[in-house]
Amino acid sequence: MTDEKLSQAERDEAAYFAERAAAAGVGRPLSQGDTPPAPGEPPTLFDVQEMELNFGPQHPSTHGVLRIVLKVDGEKILEAIPDVGFLHRGTEKLFETETYPMGIPHTDRMDYVAAATNNHAFCLTIEKLLDVEVPRRAQLVRVILDELQRLSSHLVWLGTSGIDLGAVTPFWYAFREREQILDFFEEYCGARLTLNCMRIGGLPFDLTTGWVERLLEFVDDLPARIDDYEQLLTDNRIWKRRTVGIGVLTAAECVEYGLTGPLIRASGIEWDLRRAQPYECYDELDFAVPTRQNGDTYDRYIVRVQEMRQSVRILRQCLDRLEPGEIRGKVPRVIKPPAEEIYASIESPKGELGFYCVSNGSNRPYRMHCRPPSFINLQALPKMAKGHLISDLVALIGTIDIVLGEVDR
Numbered sequence: 493m494t495d496e497k498l499s500q501a502e503r504d505e506a507a508y509f510a511e512r513a514a515a516a517g518v519g520r521p522l523s524q525g526d527t528p529p530a531p532g533e534p535p536t537l538f539d540v541q542e543m544e545l546n547f548g549p550q551h552p553s554t555h556g557v558l559r560i561v562l563k564v565d566g567e568k569i570l571e572a573i574p575d576v577g578f579l580h581r582g583t584e585k586l587f588e589t590e591t592y593p594m595g596i597p598h599t600d601r602m603d604y605v606a607a608a609t610n611n612h613a614f615c616l617t618i619e620k621l622l623d624v625e626v627p628r629r630a631q632l633v634r635v636i637l638d639e640l641q642r643l644s645s646h647l648v649w650l651g652t653s654g655i656d657l658g659a660v661t662p663f664w665y666a667f668r669e670r671e672q673i674l675d676f677f678e679e680y681c682g683a684r685l686t687l688n689c690m691r692i693g694g695l696p697f698d699l700t701t702g703w704v705e706r707l708l709e710f711v712d713d714l715p716a717r718i719d720d721y722e723q724l725l726t727d728n729r730i731w732k733r734r735t736v737g738i739g740v741l742t743a744a745e746c747v748e749y750g751l752t753g754p755l756i757r758a759s760g761i762e763w764d765l766r767r768a769q770p771y772e773c774y775d776e777l778d779f780a781v782p783t784r785q786n787g788d789t790y791d792r793y794i795v796r797v798q799e800m801r802q803s804v805r806i807l808r809q810c811l812d813r814l815e816p817g818e819i820r821g822k823v824p825r826v827i828k829p830p831a832e833e834i835y836a837s838i839e840s841p842k843g844e845l846g847f848y849c850v851s852n853g854s855n856r857p858y859r860m861h862c863r864p865p866s867f868i869n870l871q872a873l874p875k876m877a878k879g880h881l882i883s884d885l886v887a888l889i890g891t892i893d894i895v896l897g898e899v900d901r
Contacts, residue, residue: 556896694820753843759787
């Protein structure tokens with residue numbers, strides 16, 4: 493670059509910053525209402541003490557391609573705005589290009605940590621549209637798969653949240669049990685992550701020989717394993733310093749934001765679709781809905797751990813009630829629902845997961861919209877983060893338990 497061009501660039505830069513300074517009022521005399529700088533206060537650029545930072549989208553603690561635009565004053569967060577869309581794949585539009593059964597594998601890819609519950613919500617919606625009755629055995633097996641998936645999802649959350657806050661050991665404990673759950677999935681349907689394990693009207697396969705007996709042994713061992721997690725974290729003073737009082741949400745704020753799952757239950761609201769709007773055979777089962785009152789990151793941890801214990805109760809009851817029978821209801825070979833609109837939802841590990849389907853009478857949905865808990869719950873992050881430190885942001889992203897495939901569906 494020549495000296496002439498360099499000097500021109502310098503002149504342009506000087507003019508730009510002079511214009512910015514004039515717009516901000518820097519260098520003008522103090523007028524009525526202006527506050528003079530405090531004696532000894534260090535000068536700041538354009539009289540502004542804020543700094544804007546990018547947190548992500550390439551950051552290990554955002555658990556995917558999530559970008560947070562931060563405004564900070566030192567280490568203190570003044571504003572945290574989620575910027576989503578880096579993983580967008582147009583899944584909802586893909587539903588309109590495929591037949592109803594071909595849409596099931598697409599649901600796996602939205603929440604790839606909890607594929608079974610996504611399969612279930614989608615199938616439940618189409619079954620409601622068709623008015624199909626699911627056989628008793630299929631209902632029980634579906635609930636078993638859902639609760640195993642809830643355990644698997646919470647174990648992933650527990651292990652990764654521990655690593656985010658410096659507790660490495662719980663990761664190895666949690667993933668030990670998760671691997672066993674994935675082994676059960678693999679034996680049932682041949683897949684470990686994206687399961688495609690349900691069909692409209694029921695199930696694709698029956699359980700293999702010995703599967704129930706092996707699952708009973710696992711269920712009997714699991715409460716002691718959960719005790720191990722709690723011994724590592726629940727009374728750990730470092731864990732509590734990083735989570736108690738962090739990201740507090742009141743019950744009213746949870747309702748205002750439309751939050752569901754562990755977030756709303758940790759704020760004292762006993763809302764769980766398995767109880768409030770029972771589906772399959774949940775209304776026959778005996779289990780509690782864990783709640784807490786403080787609405788902070790620590791309470792959300794406690795709620796999830798207690799939910800794991802309740803999943804063990806549900807699994808035992810379902811395994812005891814399991815009897816031979818049909819695994820799929822009467823569904824036409826070519827699925828063409830009547831021209832109607834329908835919404836159905838379930839309680840996924842992260843909250844309310846629902847599908848809104850518009851049928852025009854053809855073998856493809858005219859419109860399919862997903863109500864994902866990760867996307868809805870993420871909108872509370874600015875409220876949760878304001879006033880906390882940048883280091884707390886890692887704990888807050890983890891406590892929401894988002895999956896970006898569901899956010900950027």
